Amino acid sequence: MIAVENLSVVFNAGTPLERRALRGVSLALANGEFVCVIGSNGAGKSTLLGAIAGDVSAAAGRILVAGRDVTRQPAEARAQHVARVFQDPLAGSCGNLSIAENLALAAGRGSRRGFGNALRRERAEMLVTRIRELALGLEDRLDQPMGSLSGGQRQALSLVMATLAPSSVLLLDEHTAALDPRNADFVLDLTRMLAERFVLTVLMVTHSMRQALDLGTRTIMLHEGQILLDVSGEHRSKLSVEDLIDAFRKARGEELAEDRLLTS
């Protein structure tokens, strides 16, 4: 369970470049909920995920993860409960460590790291099993550096890495945006499969309205740092892509109207 209560984030506070990226966002995710987040560029989607992960600090409000207030905790302390995959396939792994080492590092997320062999037998076997399931033939290349893989392969592995250790929430910030359509579909299918299998609680940012309605159990639209739309269940299943675009238009239209009022 994670909850965001009245969260505000301000960048460059007190300077001419001040930017209020989130304005009192409240959001609660039940266990196993899969939420798609949409919104135009600059809406605050990445900021919301960053605030939950601990990369971005909150100006006001609270963040609760697994029942604990983590608002003041650094990212590395939250990692025990928060798993993530970055948009950039290079960001989520170490190119000069081997595939196996990257996986081992991720398998240790959330537990105390001691002085035992990171690639001890039973763990290595577990990793091979998980990689073989991908059917990418990577199980024979575990000793090779992560940097020798393609972006698509790396992103698929990042996703597997994020699910090696348990988490309260999995954050996916446009994790297929850097991939070609075929690889994007592969990673998306993998996302769906892993989410079902491990009953993950997911917060996924996407720019595809189609995905936002087809994938997961709930859709949220952010605009100007606020939640504009939050649908799930029956209401959501009746919604079409056109409806979403309409909602987008309306939000922007009101803004234009306001601008006109102010300037005229």
Next chain:
Amino acid sequence: MSQIALVGAVELGLVYALVALGVYLSFRVLDFPDLTVDGSFPLGAAVAATMIVSGFDPWLATFVAIVAGALAGFATAFVSVRFGVLHLLASILTMIALFSVNLRIMGRPNVALLTQETVLTPFVGLGLDDLWVRPLFLAVIVLVALIGLAWFLRSETGLAMRATGANPRMARAQGVRVGAQVIAGVMLSNALVSLAGALFAQTNGFADVTSGVGTIVVGLAAVIVGETVMPSRRLWVALVSCIVGAVIYRLAVQLALSADFLGLQASDLNLATALLVLVALVLPKLRGRALGRTLGRRAGA
């Protein structure tokens, strides 16, 4: 080159192998260019020599030298991590400060160990040729350091340290306390270098405040020479290559110094080493650019 000179070069190479392992840890593993070593090498020598002269057990003296080196590393890494001071600058500050500290410890610019017992004393006169006692003793110490370091870097904690240097953002997302890892790694690195200093003092019979000048460059040279002769991604090969690099480097220096026609003096060493490291740093870039040009031409054709 005489046999004595040859064995002497190997011996010095083994001392600097510990420096190379330390530099490998800071530069390569942590991506933390650390000049503290120019101060922690003579620190180790100063602590060990002063304690031995004062009548302490040489093993205890060596141990205290290791701890002192770790503390020097802590000073640098803590300032850098906690206050965001650039790593290079933080390490220069510690290095400069250590110059005064080392003088304070010794009370004078140098301390001689003539008749005092050292860690080597028990091994002299065991029937082994005296010439070989020191290199063999050092080889064992280096081997222990190598095995220890390889074991550590393959452990969960060691892997977290390697990830910290390779991709700190990813490491943090995996729950690694990046700042603590940097501090621990730089402490370990300087502990190794300080151990090298303590052994240098005991094998050469003196400690001198100026003996640290250029330690970082020699360490880097050893790492780079090692990487050139034994290129590999495997962790333990990389560690062994540091040791091999340090020995090759000292042998090359000895060869250059004993080649009379070159007219080199011992004091030319720093210049020669700096040039060697520069060439080693620039060469891959030039090669890369030339390769880029060739590929560009091919693509254009």
